Amino acid sequence: MNATTTPRIERLSAISARRVIEPDEDVPGAIGDGQIIPDELLSVRDLDLALSPEQRKVLAREEIAAITEEGIRFESVLCEGFSREIQREDDLTDPWVTYALHELGEETRHSRLFVRLLGQLRPEAVNPYNHGVQGLIKQRVLSFILARPALFYVMVLAGEEIPDLLQKRTLEHPETDPFLAQINRYHRQEEARHLAFARLRLPEVWARAPRRHRFAVRRLAPAIIHSQFRGLLHPGIYRAAGLPGWRTAIEVQRSPSVRQLRQDAIRPILKTLVEAGAFTRGRVPKGWQKLCGVDEKGAPRTYAAAPGAAVTA
Numbered sequence: 001m002n003a004t005t006t007p008r009i010e011r012l013s014a015i016s017a018r019r020v021i022e023p024d025e026d027v028p029g030a031i032g033d034g035q036i037i038p039d040e041l042l043s044v045r046d047l048d049l050a051l052s053p054e055q056r057k058v059l060a061r062e063e064i065a066a067i068t069e070e071g072i073r074f075e076s077v078l079c080e081g082f083s084r085e086i087q088r089e090d091d092l093t094d095p096w097v098t099y100a101l102h103e104l105g106e107e108t109r110h111s112r113l114f115v116r117l118l119g120q121l122r123p124e125a126v127n128p129y130n131h132g133v134q135g136l137i138k139q140r141v142l143s144f145i146l147a148r149p150a151l152f153y154v155m156v157l158a159g160e161e162i163p164d165l166l167q168k169r170t171l172e173h174p175e176t177d178p179f180l181a182q183i184n185r186y187h188r189q190e191e192a193r194h195l196a197f198a199r200l201r202l203p204e205v206w207a208r209a210p211r212r213h214r215f216a217v218r219r220l221a222p223a224i225i226h227s228q229f230r231g232l233l234h235p236g237i238y239r240a241a242g243l244p245g246w247r248t249a250i251e252v253q254r255s256p257s258v259r260q261l262r263q264d265a266i267r268p269i270l271k272t273l274v275e276a277g278a279f280t281r282g283r284v285p286k287g288w289q290k291l292c293g294v295d296e297k298g299a300p301r302t303y304a305a306a307p308g309a310a311v312t313a
Helices: 006-020 053-088 095-121 132-146 147-173 178-208 212-233 236-238 244-256 256-275 287-290
Strands: 302-306 309-312
Touching: 006 095, 006 309, 053 095, 053 132, 053 212, 053 236, 095 178, 095 256, 132 147, 132 244, 147 178, 147 212, 147 236, 147 256, 212 256, 212 287, 236 244, 244 309, 256 287
Parallel strands: none
Antiparallel strands: 302 309
């Protein structure tokens, strides 16, 4: 680890050592029985659907449950990736190893809290992406990611940035269930350090990455991240609320607000990659352009909405 990065990693470790939060004790409470997020935060808000109060309640609970479940699964993959990287490290006294161990402890505590929340929500939706042929493909892709450290850190950023923005918008809304807001506030405070760590590590991992690993980041990562995002709002959610599962899921992914959410969450990852030298400035790969809604220079695209007006992609 270089001399510039080491002090910043050591500060992250010092903060983690001082802020050991036990969620079973420090984040008490339970989720309410009603609609836990308001209509304007539901993924179907752009679709002009005539939903009953019960359907909105079910959708709210199933959407939060789906994001929570994928969060638990993501954190297990993160722990596996860090463990593999530690196992490959020659110098186990390197400060990044110490911080990674702090993060492993924090992630397992987060997951225990998420498991508690999931048990209270009692979701009925089944995520088709985790079963059958699609589930097998997902497991192969995960193995592919874990074998490529540069790609792994990009996916760590995606797994942190996307939920972070979702949780920020949820906890800031006054109609969000108080316990859910409390969980999101706690998690975002912890994840701020994890994001900082991943942003510090990625340039060093990138500098050592062989050409085939760099190709995966430049050309394959956008499709993998898009699939990761799509898995958060899967067809089972909508089927549980009495809606056509696949059709609704496709319409949700194409809706303006969900597309904007995806772009807002992923553009910081593109910025980190540009700063790390992964892309030549002014030559962002087309897959990343499409995923983030930017041009070849990384600037947000604008489209004419009406004479004399424009909207951002």
